[in-house]
Amino acid sequence: MPVGKVWVYAEAEEGQATSVTTELLTKAREVGETVEAVASVADADALATQVGEFGATKLYAVDPGDALSGVVGGAALVQLVEEHQPDLVLFAQSYDGRDALSRLSARLDRPVLTNGNSVDVDGDTVKVGTAIFGGNTIVEATFDGPKPYLAAIRPKSFAAEPSGGGAAEVVKVEGVDAGRAGEAKVLERHVEEREGPKLEDAEVVVSGGRGLGGAEHYEPLVEELAKLLKGASGASRAIVDAGWVPYAKQVGQTGKTVKPKVYIAIGISGATQHMVGMKGSDNIIAINKDGEAPIFGVADLGVVGDAHKVVPKLIEALKAKG
Amino acid sequence: MNIAVCVKQIPDPAVPGELDSETKTLKREGKLILDDSDAYGVEMALQLADKAGGGDVTLVSMVPNDEVSGLRTALAMGAAKAVLVSDPALAGSDSLGTAKVIAKAVERVGDIDLVLTATESTDGYTGTIPGQVAELLGWPALTFAKHVEVGDGKVSIQRQTEAGFDEVEASLPAVVSVTAGVVEPRYPSFKGIMAAKNKPVDQVKADDLGLGADQVGWTGARQQIVSVAAAPEREAGEKIEDEGDAHERIVAFLEQLKVV
Numbered sequence: 001m002p003v004g005k006v007w008v009y010a011e012a013e014e015g016q017a018t019s020v021t022t023e024l025l026t027k028a029r030e031v032g033e034t035v036e037a038v039a040s041v042a043d044a045d046a047l048a049t050q051v052g053e054f055g056a057t058k059l060y061a062v063d064p065g066d067a068l069s070g071v072v073g074g075a076a077l078v079q080l081v082e083e084h085q086p087d088l089v090l091f092a093q094s095y096d097g098r099d100a101l102s103r104l105s106a107r108l109d110r111p112v113l114t115n116g117n118s119v120d121v122d123g124d125t126v127k128v129g130t131a132i133f134g135g136n137t138i139v140e141a142t143f144d145g146p147k148p149y150l151a152a153i154r155p156k157s158f159a160a161e162p163s164g165g166g167a168a169e170v171v172k173v174e175g176v177d178a179g180r181a182g183e184a185k186v187l188e189r190h191v192e193e194r195e196g197p198k199l200e201d202a203e204v205v206v207s208g209g210r211g212l213g214g215a216e217h218y219e220p221l222v223e224e225l226a227k228l229l230k231g232a233s234g235a236s237r238a239i240v241d242a243g244w245v246p247y248a249k250q251v252g253q254t255g256k257t258v259k260p261k262v263y264i265a266i267g268i269s270g271a272t273q274h275m276v277g278m279k280g281s282d283n284i285i286a287i288n289k290d291g292e293a294p295i296f297g298v299a300d301l302g303v304v305g306d307a308h309k310v311v312p313k314l315i316e317a318l319k320a321k322g
Numbered sequence: 323m324n325i326a327v328c329v330k331q332i333p334d335p336a337v338p339g340e341l342d343s344e345t346k347t348l349k350r351e352g353k354l355i356l357d358d359s360d361a362y363g364v365e366m367a368l369q370l371a372d373k374a375g376g377g378d379v380t381l382v383s384m385v386p387n388d389e390v391s392g393l394r395t396a397l398a399m400g401a402a403k404a405v406l407v408s409d410p411a412l413a414g415s416d417s418l419g420t421a422k423v424i425a426k427a428v429e430r431v432g433d434i435d436l437v438l439t440a441t442e443s444t445d446g447y448t449g450t451i452p453g454q455v456a457e458l459l460g461w462p463a464l465t466f467a468k469h470v471e472v473g474d475g476k477v478s479i480q481r482q483t484e485a486g487f488d489e490v491e492a493s494l495p496a497v498v499s500v501t502a503g504v505v506e507p508r509y510p511s512f513k514g515i516m517a518a519k520n521k522p523v524d525q526v527k528a529d530d531l532g533l534g535a536d537q538v539g540w541t542g543a544r545q546q547i548v549s550v551a552a553a554p555e556r557e558a559g560e561k562i563e564d565e566g567d568a569h570e571r572i573v574a575f576l577e578q579l580k581v582v
Contacts, residue, residue, distance in 0.1 A: 013484055068490065071463070074453075093449070095466050095483060102421075102453025102463075111416050111544045114448040131553060133339050138553050139346070145544035152450070184462040184492035187478070192486035204581055229581060241358065243503035246468060247441070247482050254359070254447050262581050273335070273444070279556055283579055285572060291563075298556045301575050305564025314569035318582060321573070 003087040003121050006032030007148075009073065009100055010039040010051050010059070011092060017050040019201060020092040022160035024153060025054035028090060029163060031121040037168060038080060038089075040064045040073030040100070048168045055163035062173040067182050070099025075178035078107045081148055088126055090119070091152045101152055103181065113141055114152040115253075126151070134253075134272025135279045155200050156259045156280065197232050199249065204231030205260045207251055207278070208239060211267020211288055211307055215244035221311045222266060228318045234258065236268045252277035267307045270295030287311065323374035323472060325367040326428050327401065328439040328451070329360040329383050331392030335444050345540075346547040347414060348445060354385065356392035359440035361399070361507035362500050367438050368400045369505060370472050378402045380434075382427045384420065386413035390523060397518035398510030405431055409527045414540035417446070421454035423538060426531035428459065430524075436477060437497040441466055452499035462492035465499045 006028040010021045021037075028035040037056040041047055044061035051059055060080050064072035077089070077100060089104070091097040093115055105112045117138075118129035126149050129140045143149040176182075199205065206229065208222035218239070226233040234251040235244070251258055252274040263281035268274060270286070270293055278284070279298055286299035287307050296302040303310055331354035333339065340349045367379045381396050381404035393404050405427045412423065428434055437459075442449035456463030467479035468487060478491040482501055510518070528538050535541055562568055576582045 068464075070453075070465075074457075095481075098449045099453055099463070099465055102450035103457045105418055105450065106421060106454040106457035109418070111418050112448065112450055113545060114417070114450060127548060136553050136555075137341070138549075138551050139341075139547055140549040140551075141545050141547045143545055152448075180460055180493075181456060181462045184464055184490055184496075186481075186488045186490050188489040189483075190480075190486040190488065194485075198484070229576070237502070241502045243506065247466070247501035247503065248484065254442050254444065254449075262576065262579060272338070283575075285575065287568075291561075296561055297558050299561070300559035301572065302558070302561035303564055303568045303572065304561065305568050309566075310564055310568050310572075314572050317569050317573050321582060 002031055002033050003124070003126065004032065005034045005036065005086040007086040007089045008035070008037045008056065009089060009091045009097060010037040010047060011094060011096055012039065012041050012047050015043060015046055017047055018092065019160060020094065020155035021051070022054045023155065023158045024090045024092065025051060025056055026160050027119055027158045029055040031119055032088065036060065038073065038077055040069045040076060044170045044172070048170045052165045052168040053162045054160065055165050056168045058171055059168040060171045060173050062176050066186050067178065068099060068184050068186065070096035071103060071178050071181045071184060072176060074100040074103025075182065076173045076176045077104045079176060080173065081108060086148045088149045088151070093152045093154045097152060101150060105150055110148065110150050111143065111145070112150045112152060113143065116151050116153040117157045119151065119153065131276055134275040154257045156257045195227060196230055199232040199234055199256055200258055202232035203261045204229040205234050205258050206231055206264045206266065207234035207236065207268060208266045209236035209268030210238040211269070212239070217308070218244055221307060224315055225264065225311060228315060231260070236274050265295050266311060268295055269293040270298065323371055323377040323435045324380070324433050325371055325377065325436045325438060326380050326382050326431055326434045327360070327363045327367045328424055328437065329364065329381050329393065329396050330357045330443045331355065331383065331385055331389050332357045332443060332445040341550060345414065346550055350386065354389045354392050356395040357440065357444050359442070359444055359502055360396070362502055362504055363438040363440055364396045364399050364401060365505045365507040366470055366500055370436070370470065374472060380404065380431050382424055382431065384408070384412055384423045386410050393523060394518045395510065397521045398514040399508055400514060403522045403524070405524045405526065407528060407531065408525050411528050411535055411539050414543055415538050416543035416545060417448040417450045418454055419538040419542040421451050421458060422533060423528065423531065424451065425455050425458035426533060430526070430531065435494045436472065439497065439499045441499045441501050452497050456497040459497070461496050463497040463499070464490050464492055467498050467500045468504050470498055470500065
């Protein structure tokens with residue numbers, strides 16, 4: 001039996017609904033009778049068409065202006081929840097999703113279940129599953145206490161399927177007061193040029209770890225191979241912590257979840273922290289000097305060898321093929 | 323400038339984690355260490371206080387037992403003092419319960435200009451506490467910072483985004499969460515380690531902060547763990563030693579998958 005009203009906190013990037021937004025809407029249709037979206041975006045009309053395609057009938061939209069999008073979104077939700085009383089609100093485990101969720105949770109005094117990989121509903125019981133210990137154990141938890149239930153879901157947890165619905169009706173939300181939090185201003189946006197696909201959407205992901213030996217080897221080995229395979233480059237937590245590459249590249253428990261067709265791990269030992277973010281890949285290739293590294297336990301093709309010898313030859317061979 | 327840094331003492335992540343069979347939460351009985359993620363906040367705080375020409379760096383932390391060894395590590399790095407909310411009543415606290423404790427502890431320290439946190443802990447990783455703490459304090463939160471500057475009563479950060487980064491600014495007091503790798507945490511010196519032993523740790527109970535049993539711990543969490551199950555295993559495939567030609571096998575595999 002589905003719950004009554006499920007809301008999805010929708011996000012957009014470069015004018016497009018994020019893929020996790022469409023994944024959440026697809027799940028919301030399965031578990032809820034009414035599916036609506038809430039977003040903090042400048043262009044609500046463009047987003048309304050997209051969330052409508054995935055089943056949202058309404059889009060409550062607030063324009064954040066130059067304030068932080070998630071902060072304004074969270075404040076708008078406080079207002080909207082009171083008025084419309086949804087049963088369940090789904091957020092992406094994203095930067096802005098967490099900003100909105102944390103504000104809402106504290107204001108409404110509601111607990112959150114986070115890092116979800118599954119959502120199941122039975123009557124009034126909503127169950128959120130989370131993979132822990134590097135993905136070898138699944139823990140399911142339910143909410144106690146008053147609604148709305150608030151959950152954050154990791155990207156790539158569900159497949160997105162359009163519903164064939166028309167554009168959602170846009171309901172503008174006015175008079176949102178985020179208090180002092182709303183005073184935080186975005187002064188400037190820097191878009192770093194990205195060659196190739198986004199990490200989460202790429203068919204091929206090439207990630208590097210500590211075994212690269214130094215930050216200077218990331219570009220010629222990892223990025224170069226990713227570029228040749230028209231994929232995206234990622235990283236283990238160890239080299240993000242070491243400051244070799246930015247946090248946005250981190251694959252794993254405290255980073256991103258990826259499920260590409262091919263995942264290539266170079267010099268990554270396979271700590272549980274990393275495994276939870278890439279174990280769902282269709283095919284895994286691992287290159288590591290240490291034959292006992294745990295990464296080989298999940299690799300479809302494991303190469304015990306020196307990345308500095310194997311990868312340059314691999315790059316040459318791929319270039320030769322054209 | 324006075325800075326509070328939220329730090330967490332966690333079970334050593336290098337040791338495989340285990341769930342308590344009764345409570346179904348992470349076992350935290352053994353020795354706890356300073357979460358690596360928090361070392362960046364501590365380092366950042368020390369650098370910012372230094373640049374501002376002074377002020378105290380105070381650690382804020384909570385545990386269900388009396389553990390202080392992780393705190394001593396951060397004190398040895400150079401933090402001046404700590405508030406440790408140490409109470410069995412905190413066992414089972416969720417992120418909102420934790421945020422309530424942290425916010426009250428920050429108020430207890432008093433006269434704080436900036437609260438620094440990691441983006442998420444290594445063992446719980448909800449990533450919601452910075453925003454929850456800020457909301458409870460009524461302060462702005464600038465999250466996912468990869469660069470932080472403070473001056474003229476303001477804090478400005480470079481905030482990590484999917485496309486690059488945003489320059490974001492807010493007036494103080496504020497909460498800032500920093501991503502890993504933004505600064506290089508110093509190693510505690512021998513002198514620092516010795517000095518840390520005598521630095522003040524203000525140990526308080528939830529009750530001292532005015533938090534009742536209904537707001538923290540199991541009751542406050544308002545959630546039930548209903549099942550714990552093994553995930554389907556992934557089988558290992560072929561494993562080869564590189565004899566100088568392993569790249570050919572990789573190319574063949576990629577061809578088979580029609581990636582090249």
